[in-house]
Amino acid sequence: MSSNETLPPVAATIGEPRQSSPRRVGAAVRRGVGADTSLVIGVSIIVLLMLAGLLAGLLAPYDPSKQDLENTLVGPGSEGHLLGTDQLGRDVLSRLLYGARVDIFVAFGAVLCPFLIGTFLGLLAGYKGGWFDTILMRIVDVVFAFPVLVLLIALVFVLGPGVVTIIIAVTLVDWVAYARLSRISAKREGGLEYVAAARVGGIPHWRIVFRHILPNTISQSIVYAMSDTVLIIIFITTLGFLGLGVPPPTADWGTMISEAQPYFSSHPWLPVIPGVAIVLTGLGLSLIADSLAQRIDAR
Amino acid sequence: MSGEPLLSVRDLRIGVAGRDKAAAFEPVVGASLHARRGEVVGVVGESGSGKSLTLRAIAGLLPAGVEVTGGAIDVDGIDVTAAGRSQLRGMRGGVVGMVFQEPMTALNPTMRIGAQIVEAVAAHANVSRAAARGRSLELLERMGFTEPERRYRLYPHELSGGMRQRVMIAIALAGEPSLLLCDEPTTALDATVTMRVLDLLVGLAADLDIAVVLVTHDLGVVARTCARVVVMYAGRMVEEGLAADVLQRPRHPYTLALLRAVPTRDATIEELEAIPGAPPILTAELPGCPFAPRCAFSEPACLEAVRTEAIERGRTTACRRHELLAVNGSLA
Numbered sequence: 001m002s003s004n005e006t007l008p009p010v011a012a013t014i015g016e017p018r019q020s021s022p023r024r025v026g027a028a029v030r031r032g033v034g035a036d037t038s039l040v041i042g043v044s045i046i047v048l049l050m051l052a053g054l055l056a057g058l059l060a061p062y063d064p065s066k067q068d069l070e071n072t073l074v075g076p077g078s079e080g081h082l083l084g085t086d087q088l089g090r091d092v093l094s095r096l097l098y099g100a101r102v103d104i105f106v107a108f109g110a111v112l113c114p115f116l117i118g119t120f121l122g123l124l125a126g127y128k129g130g131w132f133d134t135i136l137m138r139i140v141d142v143v144f145a146f147p148v149l150v151l152l153i154a155l156v157f158v159l160g161p162g163v164v165t166i167i168i169a170v171t172l173v174d175w176v177a178y179a180r181l182s183r184i185s186a187k188r189e190g191g192l193e194y195v196a197a198a199r200v201g202g203i204p205h206w207r208i209v210f211r212h213i214l215p216n217t218i219s220q221s222i223v224y225a226m227s228d229t230v231l232i233i234i235f236i237t238t239l240g241f242l243g244l245g246v247p248p249p250t251a252d253w254g255t256m257i258s259e260a261q262p263y264f265s266s267h268p269w270l271p272v273i274p275g276v277a278i279v280l281t282g283l284g285l286s287l288i289a290d291s292l293a294q295r296i297d298a299r
Numbered sequence: 300m301s302g303e304p305l306l307s308v309r310d311l312r313i314g315v316a317g318r319d320k321a322a323a324f325e326p327v328v329g330a331s332l333h334a335r336r337g338e339v340v341g342v343v344g345e346s347g348s349g350k351s352l353t354l355r356a357i358a359g360l361l362p363a364g365v366e367v368t369g370g371a372i373d374v375d376g377i378d379v380t381a382a383g384r385s386q387l388r389g390m391r392g393g394v395v396g397m398v399f400q401e402p403m404t405a406l407n408p409t410m411r412i413g414a415q416i417v418e419a420v421a422a423h424a425n426v427s428r429a430a431a432r433g434r435s436l437e438l439l440e441r442m443g444f445t446e447p448e449r450r451y452r453l454y455p456h457e458l459s460g461g462m463r464q465r466v467m468i469a470i471a472l473a474g475e476p477s478l479l480l481c482d483e484p485t486t487a488l489d490a491t492v493t494m495r496v497l498d499l500l501v502g503l504a505a506d507l508d509i510a511v512v513l514v515t516h517d518l519g520v521v522a523r524t525c526a527r528v529v530v531m532y533a534g535r536m537v538e539e540g541l542a543a544d545v546l547q548r549p550r551h552p553y554t555l556a557l558l559r560a561v562p563t564r565d566a567t568i569e570e571l572e573a574i575p576g577a578p579p580i581l582t583a584e585l586p587g588c589p590f591a592p593r594c595a596f597s598e599p600a601c602l603e604a605v606r607t608e609a610i611e612r613g614r615t616t617a618c619r620r621h622e623l624l625a626v627n628g629s630l631a
Binding site: 129192193194196197198199200201202203204207211212215216 | 358360363388389390391392393395396397399400401404405406407408409410418419422423467470471473474
């Protein structure tokens with residue numbers, strides 16, 4: 001297979017991000033404050049949000065599903081409800097915290113499977129070549145030919161809503177990006193002399209792949225996974241918005257925005273608060289992805 | 300220095316597959332090479348002469364689409380061209396070790412050098428971790444590293460080019476091979492480091508009683524290190540003999556031309572002679588001598604046929620008119 005085939009968008013995630021890359025915001029901030037600061041900020045945001053989700057049970061002042069029909073649509077800053085309540089009188093802060101648990105952890109869970117599967121298959125294809133490479137890349141091309149979000153939504157629609165469904169759907173669609181990325185890297189590294197040296201040295205193939213090629217190619221996939229998580233969070237919230245996400249009454253940022261729709265003009269904070277949470281998560285991941293990519297480039 | 304050669308390559312042909320018959324060609328057509336234990340053999344020739352491919356074929360490392368199409372390669376009694384996968388794997392590292400040109404890319408940048416040597420040791424000997432570590436430190440010390448304990452923990456980017464190349468040699472020797480193949484090991488190094496690495500290789504050949512094949516395009520390297528030398532041109536062996544003989548009294552016009560192109564202290568730039576013309580295109584099958592079109596000694600018959608003949612003990616040339624060189628070809 002020739003190397004001048006169309007590269008997947010992921011190949012552009014190293015170096016300066018492309019226009020559509022989730023790293024674009026991160027790059028803008030990094031140019032202002034420098035790569036180290038931007039990494040610290042990104043990691044802090046994500047760690048804080050993860051802690052908020054993990055400790056939601058301790059931090060949340062109320063049960064996120066508990067309705068209080070006498071106190072509906074209370075504005076932020078009112079007594080007992082820091083961020084107000086929604087149309088059913090549920091505490092917005094509590095729902096936001098529990099939503100972090102769902103959105104961030106499901107997103108990381110959903111990125112892990114395609115990351116592992118795609119990277120593994122891509123490494124093998126790139127190192128081994130031959131029929132395995134050809135067949136795998138044809139499958140990848142077919143999956144790539146579909147618009148990602150449409151395919152994901154169709155899959156979730158068929159499989160039925162739920163956390164497991166989201167992870168399965170994302171894995172089915174998303175592994176191709178990691179497969180392409182690691183295949184290209186494995187092909188490039190496989191042509192270098194240290195791999196030839198390992199082969200002359202009689203080192204077994206599996207060891208060459210995992211001990212020599214993998215550590216030299218994995219960083220690009222990790223950077224991409226950070227950007228990818230942003231996309232998956234957007235996807236999860238989109239599903240929630242479409243009513244296909246995590247089933248109610250579980251709190252999830254997308255569902256919160258969706259349910260707040262009728263009150264958009266009268267009570268704008270209702271959709272804006274979860275919206276800000278989504279943007280903040282995206283910013284954090286974007287900062288991490290971009291500053292990591294800069295470090296790899298610098299090496 | 301006597302007995303059966305450890306490495307014996309006879310009339311090796313290497314073919315590159317093309318999309319169709321017309322695109323296929325043979326970059327190596329008749330390479331022969333012999334090396335005994337304790338001996339350093341040089342292979343010289345310009346870029347594209349097939350010397351590196353020949354070396355890779357010996358190691359069983361030809362890239363995809365490139366294969367041996369004729370001839371034989373015997374290493375320590377094993378026919379490499381016919382060897383199965385498992386036989387080939389046993390041979391790698393254990394019988395044949397290889398040193399590459401680029402010390403920058405020939406070491407894994409993400410592993411400490413100690414771990415890389417240990418890995419190579421462990422691939423061939425069923426030894427404990429401690430024993431493998433001990434052997435690795437021993438190898439580093441043999442390669443001339445002071446404080447091997449400290450170097451052991453370094454990453455490749457923390458070493459200079461010459462040090463990396465010595466680590467590379469240590470890795471190549473980890474499986475205690477009897478044949479060490481070196482593909483332009485000093486081309487990427489500066490002059491003083493080059494000398495050090497070459498002296499190390501010569502010392503290793505004698506001390507470990509191994510055969511070293513050194514591919515280079517530098518005749519100075521050959522003069523300094525090699526007992527015997529093979530000159531290659533356009534995928535063929537054109538001359539072979541003791542290095543001193545070949546370099547002093549070349550019996551092939553190509554060797555003579557190469558020697559005249561080497562700068563020396565006494566020659567001014569104007570006195571250096573470039574070889575006129577360009578090497579032949581390898582897709583066309585040549586019946587005659589590939590060098591004839593560029594040769595000052597050629598006659599029409601040279602384009603018709605070529606044969607390799609022995610002129611002295613261990614000395615062969617592929618030139619029909621080598622006797623002319625014996626008379627006129629002195630370097631003076």
